[in-house]
Amino acid sequence: RLATRRIDSPPSDDDGMRRLRRDTSASSFLGRVRTPPTASALSTASACRGQRHSAAREIETEASLAVERDCKRLFFRLTSAAMLLRVRTKDGTERLTMDPDAQLSGLRSQIATSFQVPVQQQQLHLSEQVGPVMKKGRLLSPNENATDLRQLGIISGSMLFLDYEMERQNTAVNEAYKKDPFISLVKEGELRRQGTNQWTLTNFLDYRSTKEFKLEAPPEPHCKFVQVDPAASQSFINFMILCGFQSKRLGILYGKWVEDDEGNSGVQVHAIFEPKQDSTSEEIALLEDEETESRLHALALMLGLTRVGVMIAHPARQYAFSVNEVLLAAKMHGEAVKADPEKGKRFVTMKARPVLQDEKDIEGVATMEAYQVGAHNLFVCLASLSSRLTSVESVDRLAPIVSSLLRGLRRMH
Known part of the structure; x- marks a missing residue:
């Protein structure tokens, strides 16, 4: 009806304005919509799509060839290089290097040579991946000895399980612990003298506890x-x-066991005897002189004196006593206790030394100090030495008791 009216009836001005507004609105709206393509445009678009598909197929083909080349290269590397196999036994996991072209018989022979497991005792299993854990798989029978390892699925990095009845040591462990100092202690040192060559950590800790001192x-x-x-x-x-304190020197103290007015036990030193010695800055070496020793003993009895201590002089240093000095003092202390079990406990160890530069509170160039070995440490020393030291000698083997002896030296003020 509207179309008929537009054709038959001459349009009024209002009708013209309405059409203009409607045509303008339609033109604006159609301007935002894609114009239908023509036949030539469709042909061009189809050709472009074909080219894109062709290029994509070429890229996909090249990628597939590259992956195939990488796989072949990896497979060639795994199959041409020497195979490194892991063999898990009851003694641990060990490694074995094999020729990639070897057969199962060659693997058994290599195991017999490297692991010292006879072929007759070898029960060789493949491995199976069960979740994250590698477990024992199929048993390889002797009928498969002529089969190539690759045909059995054994490649570099494969895990095999080996069972046997004999007792042996893990070769990897032997190599890793070849230079272990504990092994040398067992074979050559003190542990060997305990009557066993097979030590476990528990046994070793139990043995070491007997050498510890609280x-x-x-x-x-x-x-x-x-x-x-x-x-x-x-x-x-x-x-x-x-002599500038350039050398060590030992003196034996002779005096008496005394008590003061308050009943405190002490020592009076009346003489210092210096025996024959060939001492250096590092060692005190006493020389045997039985004649002088007997005359000294007789003279001390005449004077009513006894051996009440020992004096050790040494060059300037930061520590109080060396190992040998402690052991010598403890040995002489023990002899005094044997001669008089009650009064011999007062035996003293004195030292003469130069005053150090940082000791501002001590006047002069030299000083003397008095110490005493504790009773429990003295007994440890006597039990360990048992009068084996007739002079100062190298006693590095007695190092476990040194710390206890040093601790037992109580300085007297």
Whole structure:
């Protein structure tokens, strides 16, 4: 009806304006819609799509060829290089290198040579991947000895399981622990003398516990004070000053066991005897002189004196006593206790030394100090040495008791 009206009736101005607005609106809307393609445009688009599909197929083909080449290269590398196999036994996991072209018989022979497991005892299994764990798989029978390893699925990195009844040691463990100091202790050192060559960690810890000492605060010394004759000490210290404390020196203290007015036990030193010795800056070496020793003993009895201590002089250093000095002092202390079990406990160990530069509170160039070996440490030393040391000698083998002895030296003020 509207179309008829537009044709038959001359349009009014209002109708013209409405058509203009409607045509303008339609033109604006159609401008945002894609124009239908023509036949030539469709032909061109079809050709472009064909070219894109062709290019995609070529890229896909090249990628497939590259992957295939990489796989062939990897397979050639795995099959041409020497195979490294892992063999799990009851003694651990070990590694074995094989020729990639070898047969199962060659693998068994290599196991017999490398692991010292006879072929007759070998029960060789393939491995199966069960989840994240590799488990024992099919048993390889002797009928397959002529089969190539690759045909059995054995390639480089494969895991095999080997069972046997004999007792043996893991070759990988032997190589890893060849230089283990614990092994040398078992074969050549002190552990070998205990009567066994097979040590476990538990046995070793139990044995080591017998060599441990519980270090506690040392008890109060039996000797509460030391009185030294000034002339005797001055003569000894002057000799050390003259030689510049360049060498060690040992003196034996002779005196009496005394008590003060308060009943405290102490020692009086009346003389210092210096035995024959060939000492250096590092060692004290006493020389045997039985004649002088017997005359000294007789003279001490006449004077009513006894051996009450030992004096050790040494060059400047930061530590108090060396290992040999401690052992020598403990040995002499033990001899005093044997001679007089009660008063011998007061035996003292004195030292003469130069004053260090950082010791501002000590006047002079030399000083003397008094120490005493603790009773429990003395017994340890006597049990260990049992009078084996007739002079100072190298005692590095007795190092386990040194820390205890050093701890037992109580300085007397």
